[in-house]
Amino acid sequence: MEKNIFGFFNxxxxxxxxxxxxxxxxxxxxxxxxSFRVGKVFSVLKKYKQERVGIFGLRSLTCYQGILGTLASxxxxxxxxxxxxxxxxxxIISLADIEIFIIDYFGLEQIIAIAKDLKEGSVLICPNIIxxxxxDDLNDKFKVYTLDSMVNSCDKFWDVEDDHHAYxxxxxxxxxxxxxxxxxxxxxxxxxxxxxxxxxxxxxxxFTQTFDLTFDLSVHDMFLSWSVxxxxxxxxxxxxxxxxxxxxxxxxxxxFSVPSLAQFMNKFRxxxxxSFPNLRYSLFCGEALPKSIATAWQxxxxxxxxxxxxxxxxxxxxxxxxRIASEENKILEYxxxxxxxxxxxxxxxxxxxxxxxxxxxxxxxxLSGSQVTSGYFNNPEKTTESFFKFPNDNRxxxxxGDIVKFENNNLFYISRKDFQVKIRGYRIELDEIxxxxxxxxxxxxxxxxxxxxxSGIAENLFxxxxxxxxxxxxxxxxxxxxxLPEYMVPKDVLYIKxxxxxxxxxxxxxxxxxKID
Amino acid sequence: xxxxxxxKIVELLRPKLEELGLSVNDLDVTESxxxxxxxxxxxxxxxxxDIESAFNIELDFSELDPSEFTSIENIIKLIKDRTEE
Numbered sequence: 001m002e003k004n005i006f007g008f009f010n011x012x013x014x015x016x017x018x019x020x021x022x023x024x025x026x027x028x029x030x031x032x033x034x035s036f037r038v039g040k041v042f043s044v045l046k047k048y049k050q051e052r053v054g055i056f057g058l059r060s061l062t063c064y065q066g067i068l069g070t071l072a073s074x075x076x077x078x079x080x081x082x083x084x085x086x087x088x089x090x091x092i093i094s095l096a097d098i099e100i101f102i103i104d105y106f107g108l109e110q111i112i113a114i115a116k117d118l119k120e121g122s123v124l125i126c127p128n129i130i131x132x133x134x135x136d137d138l139n140d141k142f143k144v145y146t147l148d149s150m151v152n153s154c155d156k157f158w159d160v161e162d163d164h165h166a167y168x169x170x171x172x173x174x175x176x177x178x179x180x181x182x183x184x185x186x187x188x189x190x191x192x193x194x195x196x197x198x199x200x201x202x203x204x205x206x207f208t209q210t211f212d213l214t215f216d217l218s219v220h221d222m223f224l225s226w227s228v229x230x231x232x233x234x235x236x237x238x239x240x241x242x243x244x245x246x247x248x249x250x251x252x253x254x255x256f257s258v259p260s261l262a263q264f265m266n267k268f269r270x271x272x273x274x275s276f277p278n279l280r281y282s283l284f285c286g287e288a289l290p291k292s293i294a295t296a297w298q299x300x301x302x303x304x305x306x307x308x309x310x311x312x313x314x315x316x317x318x319x320x321x322x323r324i325a326s327e328e329n330k331i332l333e334y335x336x337x338x339x340x341x342x343x344x345x346x347x348x349x350x351x352x353x354x355x356x357x358x359x360x361x362x363x364x365x366x367l368s369g370s371q372v373t374s375g376y377f378n379n380p381e382k383t384t385e386s387f388f389k390f391p392n393d394n395r396x397x398x399x400x401g402d403i404v405k406f407e408n409n410n411l412f413y414i415s416r417k418d419f420q421v422k423i424r425g426y427r428i429e430l431d432e433i434x435x436x437x438x439x440x441x442x443x444x445x446x447x448x449x450x451x452x453x454x455s456g457i458a459e460n461l462f463x464x465x466x467x468x469x470x471x472x473x474x475x476x477x478x479x480x481x482x483x484l485p486e487y488m489v490p491k492d493v494l495y496i497k498x499x500x501x502x503x504x505x506x507x508x509x510x511x512x513x514x515k516i517d
Numbered sequence: 518x519x520x521x522x523x524x525k526i527v528e529l530l531r532p533k534l535e536e537l538g539l540s541v542n543d544l545d546v547t548e549s550x551x552x553x554x555x556x557x558x559x560x561x562x563x564x565x566x567d568i569e570s571a572f573n574i575e576l577d578f579s580e581l582d583p584s585e586f587t588s589i590e591n592i593i594k595l596i597k598d599r600t601e602e
Contacts, residue, residue: 236584238549238551238558238583238584238587239582239583239584240558241558241561241562241583242562242578242579242581242582242583244578244579244580245580245581245582246582248579264559264562265578268562268566268578269577269578269579270578270579272579275579474538486557
């Protein structure tokens, strides 16, 4: 059992030092080499007492070096995303009170843009940026470390307490303010140790990394692969559009992505029969997995075991699994969506109704156990909304907001309780988009819907606004682009005279979506 | 020939450019359309499908490295290769 999840990497470094740990942009880094680079970051970090470190980059060597260095020094990493608008990154930086950043060239661009909002004396650690590329005003205001000055490494790392936070992930919040989910070392190591036992994986495997680091599924890729001494292949941003060639050329053996990516590959004819013979495991998580996609993938990867994984960030990456039968007619599904299966045997679940009473066959899924986190970062209000205890039971339960049913000894996803949807695996509170539009237009009647929805996966978002609104849609879309992550920006804004209502007096989503064309 | 191909490609991009308030002159033929913010990964492949039908060619996405053909210049090359085959 590992205490600090850095140990997963460190132990493999001792055993498999010369093996490849990481491949970024066709460059291979052995465990020894990566460890040496991690030591450089660690040597800087150990001088500072601040707890949280922002990782500001795009799945680059710097990011992985930075994450490992942060964990080795017993600190907590907070991923920031150069693809997000500066406003959103600024919000996260201020909510998490970040004063230390590890940055690559993409992160540097945003740091330059928001430099005036960062605290004087903040620390910028740039292990792969040369000194000349740092503008003078950054050097004046901040303590900057660059490739040129980071020469000393270190191979003695510190240990941490089990409940210490390994990372904080920020997710969409309905009030318009993102919520931080702190995840502890024990949360992550429970998850990793469980899957390490479940799958027959070893140091010869080659894992993919398709997720942005602001998505907690990226933690699975990193630490599951490093825990067995395997290699982690970062699929470059552009290659993610058509990763088939990459999978084949690099003889990938373990695939992990959102179902949307597989759906996308299927749509563009990339799932040809037996085209991925080397794949041994294909895992999907993050949103509903349509049965049609699972079967198309199985045909393309005939030697692979397929699993559907389900889990909210609050319960650490994933907490239920379903092994998909290779025979199509044996796959358990509901409404064309593959079952989410059973809960990990080390964790607990229950189903409740709206009165928070236990129910048997269907209800809101609640989770408890060593993977379940203890609440939101500096947000007692949201924590009480989503975390609770039953009378005479001291265990903490997390309410997922997902309505599921239990049938044939397996769980099936039915719907969301509130207005949260997923686009390409990203969790989105529709109200956060509505709120942004309301703030900008001063118009109250705003409604955003996911469309088209096929087998539980939404392709796009469309926002409807009262036709009395005089603000042009291009201005609204521009404002949203500047303030929200790209996946939250609706495809179009439509002006509507009257919102159609159903018999319950609620806005009729079906009629609303019929207005899109 | 190459100019005709280019004009045809630009024509296919026109609606997208108008949506973004850009003119044809803003296009950089050597730079990736994704880096220029004109297309994202989803709309890029859809754009390539449009190209397939406009030029009557078929591209195999499972054999292509997408990072190699995201600029107009490279797309022209790709079309040239296919039509000569």
